[in-house]
Amino acid sequence: MKHTLSVLVEDEAGVLTRIAGLFARRGFNIESLAVGPAEQVGISRITMVVPGDENSIEQLTKQLYKLINVLKVNDITQIPCVERELMLVKVNAIAANRAEVIELAQVFRARIVDIAEESVTIEVVGDPGKLVAIVQMLNKFGIREVARTGKIALTRESGVNTEYLKSLEAKV
Known part of the structure; x- marks a missing residue:
């Protein structure tokens, strides 16, 4: 199972290297990684997606601390969260299509951010499922390049679980 970890760290040189080293020593692959300033000056938030079972993630959390x-x-x-990713995708787009x-x-x-004679660059922002869906649809045109950020996430203060709501809508 893939786990999303939100880690608050002091914004100092080398902290990301130490975290990545810890993951490497334990044989974990970081599938997605996003780092940026948090709500307080001098603090950064690292959001990462890591495969593993409950026990291994618990051990990894203890090691991080x-x-x-x-x-x-x-x-x-x-936990109910708001999750987003950003993707730029360059697609073949001749006059005919x-x-x-x-x-x-x-x-x-999505937004068109660049148009060339034989291609279009599209900016897509949304949950990871949306990005996968648009890539599947654009594959038939021929994708030239893709650049994706890692997933970023914040817990929902409202406690509303949108995944649960989506499952209810599917049943109706």
Whole structure:
């Protein structure tokens, strides 16, 4: 199972290297990683997606807390969250299919950020499932390049679990 960890760290040189080293020594692969300033000056939030079972993630969390600059570690996998990723995707778009590519981007509420003679670059923001879906739809045109950020996430103060709501909508 993939786990999403939200880690607050002191914003100091080398902290990311120490965390990555800890993961490497334990044989964990970090599938997604995003780092940026948090709500307080001098604190950064690291959001990472890591495969593993409950026991291995618990052990990893304990090891993270042993690192000097780590302030807080939360496994937010089962907690209602707002999750987003950003993707830029360059797609073949000749005159014959350009309108179809642009229409598809509009359906996904994506933005065209560059148009060239034979390609279009699209910016997509959304939950990871949305990004996977648009890539599947754009594959038929031929994808030239893809750049994705890691997943970022914050827990929902409202406690509303959108995954649960989606499952209810599917039943109706």
